[in-house]
Amino acid sequence: DGGITQSPKYLFRKEGQNVTLSCEQNLNHDAMYWYRQDPGQGLRLIYYSQIVNDFQKGDIAEGYSVSREKKESFPLTVTSAQKNPTAFYLCASRLDRAYTEAFFGQGTRLTVV
Amino acid sequence: AQSVTQLDSQVPVFEEAPVELRCNYSSSVSVYLFWYVQYPNQGLQLLLKYLSGSTLVKGINGFEAEFNKSQTSFHLRKPSVHISDTAEYFCAVSGPGYSSASKIIFGSGTRLSIRP
Numbered sequence: 001d002g003g004i005t006q007s008p009k010y011l012f013r014k015e016g017q018n019v020t021l022s023c024e025q026n027l028n029h030d031a032m033y034w035y036r037q038d039p040g041q042g043l044r045l046i047y048y049s050q051i052v053n054d055f056q057k058g059d060i061a062e063g064y065s066v067s068r069e070k071k072e073s074f075p076l077t078v079t080s081a082q083k084n085p086t087a088f089y090l091c092a093s094r095l096d097r098a099y100t101e102a103f104f105g106q107g108t109r110l111t112v113v
Numbered sequence: 114a115q116s117v118t119q120l121d122s123q124v125p126v127f128e129e130a131p132v133e134l135r136c137n138y139s140s141s142v143s144v145y146l147f148w149y150v151q152y153p154n155q156g157l158q159l160l161l162k163y164l165s166g167s168t169l170v171k172g173i174n175g176f177e178a179e180f181n182k183s184q185t186s187f188h189l190r191k192p193s194v195h196i197s198d199t200a201e202y203f204c205a206v207s208g209p210g211y212s213s214a215s216k217i218i219f220g221s222g223t224r225l226s227i228r229p
Binding site: 004006033035040041042043045048058088090092094098099101102104105106107109 | 207
């Protein structure tokens with residue numbers, strides 16, 4: 001079955017640690033996105049990528065980093081510079097057309113302990 | 114710049130009653146509009162989308178939405194809701210153009226709660 005797989009589903013981070021969230025898709029989509037979701041704030045764009053080896057900052061990129069070495073993979077690293085990382089993180093992908101819908105993974109819930 | 118406003122953060126309704134979730138967008142150019150649904154602790158699923166043509170769009174689970182260009186609205190409706198419709202609903206806008214470089218902008222969401 002085609003789709004987007006995020007792992008892990010739950011992740012706990014200690015203060016000062018970097019953690020990496022995985023996102024893999026087998027839909028042959030060019031564009032991939034990372035969103036952060038907090039209660040009452042909807043989805044806020046962290047980073048997005050249209051092609052391999054290229055990505056752009058979204059609205060809240062500070063404290064995060066990404067890579068796009070393969071078309072299928074778009075991992076997100078939450079660095080120690082992110083002061084409030086506890087949130088639900090969603091990865092999405094879509095074809096390279098603005099009129100196409102995005103397909104979402106099941107999300108990763110990150111908690112700082 | 115594009116933006117999306119969902120006018121209600123929460124909408125409580127009784128089972129089998131009709132419901133309307135409101136969405137207004139702001140854009141100086143033609144855009145594409147979407148409604149997504151999110152069940153607890155899950156990702157988002159597409160309900161329906163408006164690209165062009167007929168202003169009434171039908172989606173999954175009995176939902177429909179009407180595009181109104183003059184009012185820049187894209188309200189979501191269902192004539193009779195079920196307990197299983199309890200979820201958060203997001204309106205989104207994308208475009209213009211043919212490139213995915215145009216980002217998908219989401220509203221802040223409307224939490225629909227169904228009472229028996």
